[in-house]
Amino acid sequence: MSAPKKPASLHEALDSWIVKHGMIKRFDLAKAVAAWPDAVGPQIATVTRAMSVTPDGTLMVRVATHAWATELGMMAPRILTRLNGNNRGRVQHIRWQVGPLDQP
Numbered sequence: 001m002s003a004p005k006k007p008a009s010l011h012e013a014l015d016s017w018i019v020k021h022g023m024i025k026r027f028d029l030a031k032a033v034a035a036w037p038d039a040v041g042p043q044i045a046t047v048t049r050a051m052s053v054t055p056d057g058t059l060m061v062r063v064a065t066h067a068w069a070t071e072l073g074m075m076a077p078r079i080l081t082r083l084n085g086n087n088r089g090r091v092q093h094i095r096w097q098v099g100p101l102d103q104p
Contacts (some may be wrong), residue, residue: 034097036061056092
């Protein structure tokens with residue numbers, strides 16, 4: 001008889017569940033929200049808030065003014081390069097939403 005199988009650790013169980021349910025890509029995309037301030041720098045971070053990322057890789061960013069939205073729209077390719085780093089294609093697009101930064 002073989003010895004009883006050792007129970008999986010919580011870490012192993014969570015990793016298995018994440019892989020089984022295809023959540024790795026979603027977690028990878030979500031990292032873009034946290035990385036936003038570092039990717040854009042302090043000046044842009046003060047007038048923007050990364051809010052969420054859609055499953056297809058569109059980062060939703062709240063912007064304080066229309067002028068900033070226009071300026072950032074022109075900078076989007078550079079921002080995407082910084083956000084994605086070596087993970088090409090993680091975030092595909094940025095969608096700018098003008099509005100108050102302190103609201104969800």
